[in-house]
Amino acid sequence: MANLAVRVGEFCLRNPVMPASGCFAIEYAEALDLNNLGALVIKSVSPKSRAGNPTPRVTEAYSGMLNSIGIPSKGLDYYRREVLPAYTRYDTPVVVSISADTVDEFADAVAEMSLPEVAVIEANISCPNLEADGMAFAMTPETTYKVVTAIRRKTNHPFWAKLTPNASPIAAVAKAAEEAGADALVMGNTVLGMSIDVRTRKPKLGNVMGGLSGPAIKPIAVRMVHQCYRSVRIPIIGCGGISSADDAVEFLLAGASAVQVGTASFLDPGVMQKIIDGLDAYCREMGVENVRDLTGQVEIDRQLSDRWLRFAQQSG
Amino acid sequence: MANLAVRVGEFCLRNPVMPASGCFAIEYAEALDLNNLGALVIKSVSPKSRAGNPTPRVTEAYSGMLNSIGIPSKGLDYYRREVLPAYTRYDTPVVVSISADTVDEFADAVAEMSLPEVAVIEANISCPNLEADGMAFAMTPETTYKVVTAIRRKTNHPFWAKLTPNASPIAAVAKAAEEAGADALVMGNTVLGMSIDVRTRKPKLGNVMGGLSGPAIKPIAVRMVHQCYRSVRIPIIGCGGISSADDAVEFLLAGASAVQVGTASFLDPGVMQKIIDGLDAYCREMGVENVRDLTGQVEIDRQLSDRWLRFAQQSG
Amino acid sequence: MNDRYKYLRLAADADLAGATRPGQFYQLRCPTTNDLQPFLLRPMSVYGVGPESGTIEFLYNVTGAGTLALSTLEVGSGIDIVGPLGNTFVLESSVRRIMVVARGVGLATMAPLLQLAAKSGIGITAIMSARAPKDLMRDEFLRDVDADVHCVYDSDGSSSVEAMEALVRHLLDSRNHDVVYTCGSHRILMLLQRLLENYPQTRGEVAMEQRMACGMGVCLSCVRLFDKDGDKQFLRVCREGPVFPIREVVGEVEFG
Amino acid sequence: MNDRYKYLRLAADADLAGATRPGQFYQLRCPTTNDLQPFLLRPMSVYGVGPESGTIEFLYNVTGAGTLALSTLEVGSGIDIVGPLGNTFVLESSVRRIMVVARGVGLATMAPLLQLAAKSGIGITAIMSARAPKDLMRDEFLRDVDADVHCVYDSDGSSSVEAMEALVRHLLDSRNHDVVYTCGSHRILMLLQRLLENYPQTRGEVAMEQRMACGMGVCLSCVRLFDKDGDKQFLRVCREGPVFPIREVVGEVEFG
């Protein structure tokens, strides 16, 4: 048995595998022993009550799916009273994911949910910022810095900023989150996409656009994890298209300290346990004693380009 | 037989189907009648001679592939003398794709290639801008405006700006290209990705990162075409993951006036002809007389959200 | 079965027959081929179970990539399924007679209910609606159960709302029915909802459909709005459903 | 064939046997399953053709998703292939004797050359290298062709560079060989390149491999560097190759 324990900053996990927000709920206790997971990440909650987006809310894509669930919410009180207790019963740290519409609302919500029974707060700053025309907080370094600073002021809980792959200056966004005091980054959320039914001419999602997730986005997420890893010193939790232990290892090698599994659970509710077991098997096969030693260990040959150029220059 | 002819600005095509740059070369004459295509788009050429990137240059992904070919080039003289003539022999307009390292180099190269036998110039402004630290020209509205303005000053040829899906403010980038005088947009190039071999721990591409293409990126490209369509009045050529007539129609409905087919040709060199035939079949089945009437005809129910909100507000 | 409907029987080591109740469904991982790559699992009602404890049957309509891929499965090949999922039709022991109103592939969902009712000695009135007599699949629905069967068709107009309203009223008036069950047609559901206002002593249940991802209550993609005594709320078809009281369905708006 | 090597025979309506020359390859669209989704086509040398004009044979090594998926193909099923692609081994009519040096699955690529040589009455010296005698596949390589066969193995050290160098030298010295062909081992290629310096009258050809996307010369993914009389240039393995003069290979650098 390899040592699967990892640390995300000060925070210790029995293994690096946890669910992605919105792709996990207590019902999975029927398919998994929740005491075996690294952490339990709950669906995002927003302080404002809302119904979520119109149906249809999901449609499939090649090697992936689009969703526009939105963040249906009955507010924080209801959440604390009716949702949270089911998760805090396990011997596994609980991560509460928060979405909000404005900087202040975000900070206040995080403060309110910084409860003793909550191990970590994940700030889903990939959600729309109403003060910036609905553009997600994490789309620019400036808005990221602002919201993360405000949150940091209001909580002493470990808190992770969940970034969006739709942001092009991802290294700068990551840096901004680090400088503003985030304890870790989750990289990342879904990629904005759209799909049209060519018979009815209607968008396949009620909300027209939605987030692409699943194996289709894995190369994009791996790349962004690696870019973040080169940009910041805080730990990174990789997320996007992970459906096997090999995928998880790929994210660890790229620079992640832990991983989140989303869409893959919809295809196999027991997949997280398989990934945990597979990580152990991988470590034993490859002679890796501690899974945490994999973080960032992609072997990039810095001289390769130069060698190639010299080699290629011989050509006419 | 439906009328498949389309216009991209002043420029008429017998049908909306053309290859994507880098995914087509004269060798496909063995698999296709090149006189049946809408246009012939050639692999990008750069004024500077270069060898391209180290091998391995391709690797596969879920529903797609990553490439880091780079733009191997022997310069414009060689291109004009040795490459171009093979393409201009057909009764199909030829599109020359240009990449360059700096604004001036770009403008000069476009000017030099604005030849009578060339119908259109495609400026691959998704390539790295050495004056901006290697960030692609089309990553920001400002650098886009600058390079497109410079190009426009130097050519009277129809010219298309090829945008990159890695740019997050895509509507603003599109607008900048329009304002700076591009005749049309190609949306878009590959999405930057990365893939690691978990046994060797090495990146699967010699160049570490590379461009994701194929069906995996289709929802992203469709979304961006639609965002561009809402942002500009110049025509848009859709590109990204198209491998069937239904895919082509999806892009037309989203707002494209024509489409480019890339990776799909690698899986079936005859696929462009099948897409052309399939477009005709689609039009006949659906009672569409002119394929050009499909552009932008996605049926978005602007009241849906409101109806949904009113409906949802009933809930407690 | 015929051009449109296909039959699928699976055998597993688990006691699927014992674990599955009428109205429940499974999520099926459809096969992947070069041409068809259904990504999500497909929800499918259980059409029948047994006689072996590991045997389970589905009846499906080929509509898109997933079901088309299913139809390419060769005898003897395996697929992954998740389930049983969802709630069940409720058939109280006090019930004496039920009415089932089925259209299209909705009959697959209700077939196990017929078996259960018959086994419990409960009387069955069955109304079957189809485009034309050749589409009816009467035998596939009844599977030797004894019932008072009424068939209506689009082809002769007998399935029109007016004609069906008259028929259902007539049947409900002539004998007491404790419960009415339906599946497979929104139009019929709305008709029954309206009719049941006049029969307060008769319960009504409908098995609903909605796009699903997880099928287990996790993702919130499959919600529909229901009215529980004036308290309107979104419920998950996969978890609180797929079976809902006919009276609680809020059917005013279609969102595609 | 055995644990590692599989045999695939396809029948098509086209005259594949007539169209395909030794050294050429096809791109195979491997099957897609729930577990294996090879996206790109896989390049595969032709191992044999005929006797029917539409029949073509491949011999492959199960190494990853694509070849694993191939090995799940059931007898009677169909796959799409693109080809024939690439150039061919050259066997001039003036040739009297050739040497073939094969290792591993490289024998598949060279098997058609043996057939052609035998049919033309050309003498054949065959050196076969393998890990151990059980991996050799001698009969699969020769397919009843008469040749002067020498087998070398890792297991007894006879396949070491030194031992092979001595063997090849001895054979080239004892009889005139017009051409030496090889495939399947970079080490052997480098050895032959070095040795051929001493045998200027002997041509050498090698069939190379490289990652491919299009297989038709379009995408520029499959380049390798070659030295044409001091003019170094990148050539496409799929188009200018896969067969190249041994002397022109630039083998100094491995890029993964």
Ligand SMILES: Cc1cc2nc3c(=O)[nH]c(=O)nc-3n(C[C@H](O)[C@H](O)[C@H](O)COP(=O)(O)OP(=O)(O)OC[C@H]3O[C@@H](n4cnc5c(N)ncnc54)[C@H](O)[C@@H]3O)c2cc1C
């Ligand atoms: C609880 C439940 C039970 C069902 N039982 C049966 C049954 O017994 N027999 C049967 O033939 N069909 C049944 N259906 C409908 C069946 O799930 C769809 O016909 C099937 O998913 C279509 O998949 P496809 O890939 O062929 O079609 P596509 O149109 O390609 O499917 C695309 C996507 O839309 C979803 N989708 C399409 N139609 C429906 C639908 N009507 N309901 C929910 N999702 C849909 C698919 O699951 C998939 O995610 C049931 C649906 C639900 C929700």
Ligand SMILES: Cc1cc2nc3c(=O)[nH]c(=O)nc-3n(C[C@H](O)[C@H](O)[C@H](O)COP(=O)(O)OP(=O)(O)OC[C@H]3O[C@@H](n4cnc5c(N)ncnc54)[C@H](O)[C@@H]3O)c2cc1C
């Ligand atoms: C011209 C040519 C002829 C060949 N002939 C044969 C043959 O007759 N028999 C045989 O067993 N093998 C042959 N190969 C090698 C064969 O193409 C690879 O073994 C095969 O592609 C591996 O695919 P995979 O999915 O099983 O492995 P994976 O490792 O999963 O493949 C991943 C990707 O790498 C590529 N790849 C992996 N190994 C190679 C390789 N050695 N060369 C080129 N691309 C590779 C694959 O095509 C695929 O795109 C030939 C290769 C070339 C270029």
Ligand SMILES: Cc1cc2nc3c(=O)[nH]c(=O)nc-3n(C[C@H](O)[C@H](O)[C@H](O)COP(=O)(O)O)c2cc1C
């Ligand atoms: C149905 C669905 C709902 C989601 N809801 C949330 C959410 O509430 N909050 C959030 O931060 N991310 C949400 N996500 C994004 C996932 O947490 C994850 O970042 C993304 O799906 C990429 O990972 P995957 O490819 O493994 O699914 C959701 C994703 C899906 C598919």
Ligand SMILES: Cc1cc2nc3c(=O)[nH]c(=O)nc-3n(C[C@H](O)[C@H](O)[C@H](O)COP(=O)(O)O)c2cc1C
């Ligand atoms: C192997 C390869 C080479 C490419 N070379 C170029 C190029 O030289 N110039 C360019 O503008 N785009 C290039 N592209 C991008 C394609 O033109 C296209 O924009 C992209 O692949 C998305 O389309 P697809 O999914 O249909 O392949 C290349 C893509 C591939 C796969």
Ligand code: FES
């Ligand atoms: S399908 Fe996921 S909650 Fe119902």
Ligand code: FES
């Ligand atoms: S594989 Fe595309 S050029 Fe050789």
